[in-house]
Amino acid sequence: MAIRTRVTDMLGIEKPIIQAAMGWIARSQLSSAVSNAGGMGIIETSSGELDAVKDEIVKMRQLTDKPFGVNVAQAFIRDPGIIQFVIDQGVKFVTTSAGDPMKYTATLKGAGLTVFHVVPNLAGALRAVEAGVDGLIVEGGEGGGFKNPKDVASMVLVPLVCERVNIPVVAAGGIMDGRTMAAAFALGAEGVLMGTRILSSTESPVHPNWKAAIIKAEATDTVFLNRKGPGPALRALRTERTTRLETEGSPNIFGEFARTQEVYFGGDLEAGIALTGQVAGRITEEKPVRQIFDETLSEFQQVLMRMQSFT
């Protein structure tokens, strides 16, 4: 079974599923599994570890012959040389985020790359269209990660953007299976982005403690932190530490990421902040990426049939 949209056509992928560019996690082991399963694997830069990231981009060529992309998290990148590096490596797809889309779009498109910009609201979407991006990743507030403090849920944001722009939209935030992919398409999207679902996959390099916490979590077990700044807001797994941060705030949110290696790969979830979306409350088992994608497409078809049955 195949689903063909402007997103699959533009990106040359089989399945309209893009992997979130999760800092430290979206490296070649996981991203190649996504690309090999027919989705779009993305290498992250939000960790700011550009030397490691460059190695990972090179490694991707050995691990997959399918398309993959790189995320340029503008606020987290101090070396603009990454742009030229991505171009030189022959990467064909870039997502830009956490910054003004005017900054790199022309350069990237001039080099022949396809550029999707990540936006948290309509104003950002219209700005990105003006910048000439090829597509948008529209990110609802229910998703994990760094967020706009004025969060808007996917159910509102995705249709709002889709009815105002003509370029293809990828829905992010709350997406993890065929039901949610079908909902995103109903709202006007032509692709979906999955973060927490892929983070908790078999191929994900994160510590089993985090995967277990996601499997155990209720939908109410995330917190939205730092809404008043300074620095970005974010959605994360509820732990003792993040519950305290939710109540007391944090004078320096970035300081909370100093021991991220211990959280993500050492399994000490109280050593920092584990960025996680609300879909943690729906994830009940670890699965290989390919199985996640196959089940998603199969369920998408079933959902269409069920919806037809009401009319």
Place this chain on the structure above:
Amino acid sequence: MAIRTRVTDMLGIEKPIIQAAMGWIARSQLSSAVSNAGGMGIIETSSGELDAVKDEIVKMRQLTDKPFGVNVAQAFIRDPGIIQFVIDQGVKFVTTSAGDPMKYTATLKGAGLTVFHVVPNLAGALRAVEAGVDGLIVEGGEGGGFKNPKDVASMVLVPLVCERVNIPVVAAGGIMDGRTMAAAFALGAEGVLMGTRILSSTESPVHPNWKAAIIKAEATDTVFLNRKGPGPALRALRTERTTRLETEGSPNIFGEFARTQEVYFGGDLEAGIALTGQVAGRITEEKPVRQIFDETLSEFQQVLMRMQSFT
């Protein structure tokens, strides 16, 4: 065109659209317009004005011969006599909310009424099923009104509940048109509830200032207040006053509703709190209820066709 689900069958309505039981607003003028347009009009009790509410229930009989319901907002009702009054009036459908579904379900069902309970999370849904309700109204955090402080977005909550219960689910929060109704159905719902969209309809009794503010609002122009209590959390229109409450908090959230008449019907949006959902950011004009519903069903069909075109 017709859409038939367990919700339309159970409630005897033409269109699977239920009107939110908005305090002070969901009275006979508006609710009869909803019922006459083929949806399910609901008379509110969350205002606590039980004498007025009783008159409104009686008036509904004169204004429509279609089915209508009453909401029993348990936390706001001091006189349990309302239950018997609703039964005596021959009302066939009740939604219960803001309280334990064990309290009134047996009495209401024993009298032959159909009972749907409003829930903000999975635990509440499972409790309501245990209480024997006929259906659920599953309310995502993007919706306006009084909310659970641990809010979960519709994109996550609706499928979470739908895959765990066998009774029909009505999705609330973010719903205002055919795209969002189709998304709700994709997630597993068999009906939708609209609040802000109906609040801003032609037949709505609220002051034009509020309708104008909704039409002007961006999707980021709501605030989520009182997450830490005491009293309920809520989502409301962003104004100078509510922006201040968002930052400073409120020692007595109910005190903010002392001048609700002036806010809702006098048009002074700074005199209190105007409960409003994020869909305010998508509403661009005032429309009659019948037009809203007809366009919703027509767009629902178009969405199904568009989704099919991708496969």
